Amino acid sequence: AQTVTQSQPEMSVQEAETVTLSCTYDTSESDYYLFWYKQPPSRQMILVIRQEAYKQQNATENRFSVNFQKAAKSFSLKISDSQLGDAAMYFCAYKSNFGNEKLTFGTGTRLTIIP
Amino acid sequence: DAGITQSPRHKVTETGTPVTLRCHQTENHRYMYWYRQDPGHGLRLIHYSYGVKDTDKGEVSDGYSVSRSKTEDFLLTLESATSSQTSVYFCAIRWDSSYNEQFFGPGTRLTVL
Numbered sequence: 001a002q003t004v005t006q007s008q009p010e011m012s013v014q015e016a017e018t019v020t021l022s023c024t025y026d027t028s029e030s031d032y033y034l035f036w037y038k039q040p041p042s043r044q045m046i047l048v049i050r051q052e053a054y055k056q057q058n059a060t061e062n063r064f065s066v067n068f069q070k071a072a073k074s075f076s077l078k079i080s081d082s083q084l085g086d087a088a089m090y091f092c093a094y095k096s097n098f099g100n101e102k103l104t105f106g107t108g109t110r111l112t113i114i115p
Numbered sequence: 116d117a118g119i120t121q122s123p124r125h126k127v128t129e130t131g132t133p134v135t136l137r138c139h140q141t142e143n144h145r146y147m148y149w150y151r152q153d154p155g156h157g158l159r160l161i162h163y164s165y166g167v168k169d170t171d172k173g174e175v176s177d178g179y180s181v182s183r184s185k186t187e188d189f190l191l192t193l194e195s196a197t198s199s200q201t202s203v204y205f206c207a208i209r210w211d212s213s214y215n216e217q218f219f220g221p222g223t224r225l226t227v228l
Binding site for chain 1: 146148156157158160163165171173205207209215216217218219222
């Protein structure tokens with residue numbers, strides 16, 4: 001069974017600075033997807049960024065980028081130029097590409113932005 | 116906005132009563148999901164559907180049933196609610212793209228007293 005681990009329950013960063021959130025996962029599969037979701041106080045789950053395992057290039061979406069290390073099974077999220085609106089819970093998630101419909105989530109990292 | 120609504124958004128009920136949560140989508144996505152979110156567990160899959168009348172169990176399906184009689188509606192039923200089912204429930208749809216991303220509804224907070 002796949003597992004996703006987020007070892008940082010809480011992180012904080014100064015506004016305009018850069019922060020990196022860690023995620024590791026365990027799988028025996030070679031073809032899968034990885035995602036980062038953001039959950040602000042409104043409770044809405046918002047997809048931030050996604051990565052396919054067979055793509056070597058790290059995904060980037062505006063100020064958000066990932067460092068995908070397949071051999072190390074690591075998928076960290078970097079937020080550049082942090083803004084107050086980035087304050088939220090961030091969840092890393094794994095999905096197999098072999099017919100398993102389940103998204104496996106980590107337990108989340110709460111990010112605080114310091115003005 | 117993936118066009119997903121959930122109703123009710125908040126509900127308080129008593130142990131032993133039946134509860135039905137509704138998920139409605141407006142874009143004819145084939146796959147729909149129900150997750151629950153609890154502190155320390157992230158989100159966990161309860162059931163999912165891959166078409167009208169086609170459903171399958173997730174990892175925490177005990178005590179829950181689902182139905183999908185129309186493409187746009189996916190119902191989650193707690194036949195006899197227990198306090199352990201107090202949680203936030205999220206519906207999701209799967210986007211038909213190469214990433215198979217899942218997009219989530221706004222959530223329903225259910226409290227079982």
